[in-house]
Amino acid sequence: MTLRVALISTPFVSVPPKGYGGTELVVADLAKALRARGADVVVYATGGSDLPGIEIRSYFPAPQWPPDRDIERVHATWSLRDAARDPRGFDVVHVHSPAAVEMARLSPFPVLCTLHHDHEPELSDLYRRTPEVRLVAISRSQARRETAPIAAVVHHGLDPGRYQPMEDQGYLLFLGRYDRVKGVAQAIEVAARAKLPLVMAGEPHEREYYDSEVRPLIEKHRVLEVGPVGGNRKAALMARARALLFPIQWEEPFGLVMIEAMLSGVPVLGAARGAVPEIVEDGITGVICDDATEMVAAARVADKLFNRERIRKLAEQRWSATRMAEDYLTVYRAAQLEPLVVEEAGSDTAAEG
Template identity: 35%
Template sequence: MRIAQVAPLAESVPPKFYGGTERVVSWLTEELVRQGHEVTLFASGDSETSATLVPCCPRGLRLAGVRDHLATHLVMLSKVMRASADFDIIHFHVDLLQHPLFNRIRHKTITTMHGRLDLPDNMPIYKAFPRMPLVSISNHQRLPMPAFINWVDTIPHGLPESLCRFNPHGGDYLAFLGRICRDKRPDRAIEIAKRTGIPLKIAAKVDPADTDYFEQVIRPMLDHPLIEFIGEIDDQQKGAFLGNARALLFPIDWPEPFGLVMIEAMSVGTPVIAWRAGSVPEIITEGVSGFMVSSIDEGVAAVEKSLTLDRALVRQAFEQRFTVEKMTNAYVSAYTRQLALTSDASLPQRVGALAAI
């Protein structure tokens, strides 16, 4: 199958540090190549892939200091459009811009919705182009969308089984991994650590938009002997960081579409203690891979109970549901269903447009 993967340009593929969507795109792309598909990746020039890379900017825009990403993404989409006849399927991982540009050939596209879908300002685009084929990453993510949206499937994220080494023992600290912002509620994690008397290590980035929140709310809470702020870490550091933890705290306060860090923790055998919100009930198996809570008190109790969980069963829950092979096979099935639609469509002849990019 000739497949185009169209990644966001904020980070490289895979990202150097934080970047959930770009990380998933990398895992999917590499597994598709391994399975024998002909894959082209549209991404930043500092991306690393075994697919054919079409660079759409020199490096990931966030680390390059580019604040407004609109123009660069439009240039990338123009490259994809010029090469569209070279592909059986074009798989978008950007949420909005491709809808008007690719509506005419929507039958050969799929868009994975990686973000939240409850923002009213974005709703006009979905209402104007309701037949664009979309994939959700959790069933909860779909709830705010109109009933007439063309959902192709719900496909949970998956990561390579060998990415992070299973740790059967864990450690003596709690972990918070991701991003410092109000939605992620690191303040809840800090409070739980203080009340349990167990150290908390925070490995997280601070975006410019969240600097005020960090300085005014979180930084004053870091002045405590139990709390250690590490900052942003990369994939090589992540396995040990999660594997050596007693539990991952995921104290979100928003409709999380998926929560990649939960399955990253599960992959190393570390239980997850998460607020019951968004996709969490679809990821966590209560009392097996972790606990779902609704308050600080429940979170404190869950930390105490986390030692009763079998870390081998936590890892097993990951292997049964959230591997890159399972994710990729689900996408290949979705591509195949779309190809069945294109077989009756009047498609332009292949003209070797990719070579002209």
């Protein structure tokens, strides 16, 4: 019997995204991989979304940017009501926004929610008030920090076909928003100390921080700043880098850019925080760095230390959308067949796909 799945994305960015949009990229690749595994998938997303061969239903005709909780609630409510009225019904409703958890009572079908954010006390309170919704963490690190019960851990995966390894052109890459917690200043410091060129792709998150602290460093060290990138341009920029710098200053729940780099055959030099130790195989697909000095040393020898072909092959095994879909299918079947049993908050023993 064909499994029928409703995926509820956000109303903020199209699926797949045309530029920035980590959650929406995951939803797009999950939908395609589930369909390839024989599932019947319906995606609830904003207008402008495009997934050939997969039905998309939209309340808003265009992306509603910037993010707004009220807009998110309208989208989630309409999506859940539409799914509930579907004459064929669904085996599972898989949501990707907190507002959909808040409105989960509208669904007569099992609901699970992937957490795409760090621990927020207000949201954890919401999750505890809706125990009928299975929570899926995207890393063990995130699961440990979440105070609401976690039913499973499923790491993100992406379509390897989007990423094609290319010849190393000798530069280090920082890709992401220019924010303190992302370690943008630390990335510039590492590249300068390693005496290697740095390319930065992203945009300021806090203008005052960028103008007062980041821009002077960019000018001082002659960093090449290319702005936000997406699609083929992003993939090519990634694939030609000697290494990706990921010097985060917070407990990042996942870090999608790391698996994008590895699928491109590019090593990741990441700070030993958040999900980095789960994603990077130390000395094989990158280096888990305790401090900037260690990251500088790794950057200097990255062209000799790593086998880019091996990084790509390992990434295809660990970080593909197919693996992610198989893990979610296991969670979906559990939601259908078993009563909800969750581990204590912060436990490492929740089921992991």
